[in-house]
Amino acid sequence: MSDRRLPRLLQTPAVILLLMWMLVPLGMTLFFSFIRYVLNSLRRPEWTSPSIDNWRGFGNYEYVLNAKDFWFAVQNSLFIVGSILFVTVVLGLALAVLVNRTFPGRGIVRVLLISPFFVMPAVNAVLWINMILDPVLGLNGLAVEGINSLVKGLQDFPVLGAFFSLWPEFQPVSFRATQTSAYAVIMMVAWQWTPFAVLIFMTSLQSEDEQQKEAAILDGASAWSRFRNLTLPHLGRPIAIVVMIQSIFHLSLYAEIEIVSRGNGNKNLPYLIGEFTSNNIGAASATGIFAVILANIVAIFLLRMVGKNMMD
């Protein structure tokens, strides 16, 4: 066998598998997005099977673009992803710098910090929404109750009592309403993904030029200006990578929304697609194509960066 054919042959199974995985379902989605296709219809039974005869052109796209839910879902997707990115990058930077020095028990601190990343998303969501954020039985509710009874106890004191009796009774926040459940999702996903940011920033910090830093210390540069002028530029690339990879993952966030927000109106694009899929396949597919476009905008930048870096 020639030198050229064998390597190609070895790559073939992987390429064919991935090609099918990409083309077949996506091709079907594209096709469904241009036809009228619903799962149940008493009035128009002919729409319940996918057929070219039910061609609708861009009708599904128009329908989706005019749906209030769609714009809410897009907005909410971006809001959730943006908030998570902000929290994880800022917190990740601070923690990476903090853990990058040597101190007793550093290994254990790193292990504790990285652990949330390996918790499965379903457990993460169930754990947070029930045991931590529940307004009655979770730690959220218990903490508020504790504060209230503390304030009540302090009201009995002679002088301070007058001051504390002015305090209102606190109400625990419920994280199951439309808007608050988005905050709950942001909280739990940020908790899970901050370790990821820390890990990557830490890896990158280890390749920082120590001599340059020492020179800066001797020149009397403050800790903040060292961070601002040396460390931050060094981390520019890892930050970009963290932002892009997380965007791609979080744009398709699903388990957390499903567990925390089912039925309360808080939705992102994947969740909206799931809702449409219960009947209107045409609309679901058109929404899916929009989701692909949104993900691609981020993916192109990421792939370019990865590709450039690949061969060295």
Place this chain on the structure above:
Amino acid sequence: MAAVAQTSRFGNIFWPTLAWIIALIFFFPIFWMVFTSFKTDADAVKPEFLFVFKPTLENYLNMTENYDYWRFATNSAITATFATLFALVVGVPCAYAMAFNPSRHTKDILVWMLSTKMLPAAAVLYPMTFLTKNFLQIYDTHFLIILVLCLINLPIVIWMLFTYFKEIPKEIIEAGKMDGVNTWGEIKDILIPLAWGGVASTALLTFIFCWNEAYWTVRLTTTEAATLSKLIEGNRAPEGLFFGRLSAVSTAAVGPIVVLGWFCQKQLVRGLTFGAVK
């Protein structure tokens, strides 16, 4: 100089303490889950037993009865193991060819492979349901979940293996060729022993990703092939009365994986940033 020394003495106590406090806060939810798993369901919601209680193993002993835990855990283990194996069987030869016989398309193929990972799963939800339910009739089977888990992780597997293989000097493989070793022999006797650490950590990381997957395993199963993600997802409702048993089953579901994860922190960076951060 004195000023520098003084700030660093203060800093030597302050910053590590802060790091410890934040790390403990981050770990707290996991600790709380494990802690609660030793409380009875009744004790778990009583504020007076918040920290002091009589520990019990009852939640773990009743896991099978309450949740049918082992059936879901077996499904998770089977699907994750075989998906990892298949991904390696397909991925190793591919990464081998790409690392040692790159053509001018290799780079494009690698980038394209990654791009398949970036398709949002939800976009193809209905086609996948339709294909597997009506057409191929493999909906809710182990085979389907293994196939899907294998496919969604294949790009990462190939990518990671590629970066490990590239670190092996080409001359070693070529020397083998001179000695008349065939391709299979090259992979088996030279490549795998040399890149053993890389292959093992790739497998470990893939296994973790498969185990934690929560979209396809939930949407493409009902009962037969349902994994732990599906089991936990089914308990989303406010289950205040069952905090104890819910914590126990959650601990059992994530415990082994979190421990496995501790061993592959370093590889995680490689696997998730596609070699872009070193």
